[in-house]
Amino acid sequence: MFSALRHVFLNGLQRIIPSDVTATQNSDLRRALADRIRFYNEIGIYDFYRRETQSETIAESEISEKLHPSELREEMPRKSAVVAKPAEEKTFEVLNTRPEHKVADPATALKMIREDLGDCTRCKLHQQGRKQIVFGVGNPRAELMFVGEGPGADEDIQGEPFVGRAGQLLNNMIKAMGLSREEIYIANVVKCRPPGNRTPERDECDTCSPFLMRQIAAIKPKVIVALGAVAAKNLLAINAPMSELRGRFYDFMPTGARSSDPSWQGAKLAVTYHPAFLLRDPRQKGEAWKDLQMVMKFLGLTPPKKEG
Numbered sequence: 058m059f060s061a062l063r064h065v066f067l068n069g070l071q072r073i074i075p076s077d078v079t080a081t082q083n084s085d086l087r088r089a090l091a092d093r094i095r096f097y098n099e100i101g102i103y104d105f106y107r108r109e110t111q112s113e114t115i116a117e118s119e120i121s122e123k124l125h126p127s128e129l130r131e132e133m134p135r136k137s138a139v140v141a142k143p144a145e146e147k148t149f150e151v152l153n154t155r156p157e158h159k160v161a162d163p164a165t166a167l168k169m170i171r172e173d174l175g176d177c178t179r180c181k182l183h184q185q186g187r188k189q190i191v192f193g194v195g196n197p198r199a200e201l202m203f204v205g206e207g208p209g210a211d212e213d214i215q216g217e218p219f220v221g222r223a224g225q226l227l228n229n230m231i232k233a234m235g236l237s238r239e240e241i242y243i244a245n246v247v248k249c250r251p252p253g254n255r256t257p258e259r260d261e262c263d264t265c266s267p268f269l270m271r272q273i274a275a276i277k278p279k280v281i282v283a284l285g286a287v288a289a290k291n292l293l294a295i296n297a298p299m300s301e302l303r304g305r306f307y308d309f310m311p312t313g314a315r316s317s318d319p320s321w322q323g324a325k326l327a328v329t330y331h332p333a334f335l336l337r338d339p340r341q342k343g344e345a346w347k348d349l350q351m352v353m354k355f356l357g358l359t360p361p362k363k364e365g
């Protein structure tokens with residue numbers, strides 16, 4: 058529904074910009090745009106994406122002539138939300154400042170994001186049998202963050218990501234890296250269980266992932282490990298097979314993160330197999346271990362010595 062709203066918003070914007078906008082009309086347009094952004098902010102949306110259609114492509118050149126590029130929403134995930142020009146568009150800057158930007162403590166920031174999420178009904182997964190929202194768990198100051206696809210049955214019951222059989226395997230992977238679950242942070246692209254453990258759909262990922270982006274921006278990890286193709290493709294906005302996605306680091310800056318933040322210039326992102334896939338095909342565990350060793354090398358981790 059919200060994807061649709063975003064398109065209505067953008068299409069509406071295109072309709073109300075004639076080819077010769079006067080200064081008064083432009084001012085009215087800015088006010089209307091500010092009101093609309095405030096409305097979206099109030100319901101928890103801070104990022105606006107658009108997928109290009111032919112009609113949008115034609116109209117975009119018209120908009121570009123009339124509005125500063127910073128006022129135009131980015132088309133792809135991972136690009137920054139609107140950043141306003143300092144003087145005349147101050148309104149936009151204020152409206153697009155996320156609540157958690159006001160706090161330095163990541164634990165408080167995460168609480169604010171959780172409060173903003175509320176009893177979320179933003180996508181259709183809220184009415185498809187979820188028991189609860191599975192927000193994320195772990196150290197708010199984690200250097201390493203794992204991102205999965207979405208909660209399964211066990212996670213839905215317990216309200217925590219990766220607690221079932223796949224979670225046990227993830228725990229073993231974390232331990233093999235010389236870390237504990239309490240030292241890292243774990244979250245998913247969507248926070249409600251898709252029925253029958255189906256793959257989350259594009260609109261569901263698009264609606265929920267801004268909250269994941271805000272979690273990442275609050276935690277500021279050094280490394281993110283995307284578990285499986287769904288997580289990787291959503292974070293990287295790359296549609297490629299796992300064989301191409303794995304084996305390297307990507308530079309990653311979540312949508313809406315403050316690029317002026319001197320303490321954090323983004324994370325390195327690595328891709329590996331989802332633990333549920335490894336349970337189905339244990340032969341790939343060696344490949345997953347190679348991915349984790351790459352991460353360990355970057356973080357300066359050494360595997361724990363075997364006992365005995």
Ligand code: SF4
Pocket residue numbers: 174177178179180181182183190247248249261264265
């Ligand atoms: S999956 Fe995310 S966006 Fe959809 S209802 Fe749950 S919390 Fe809200």
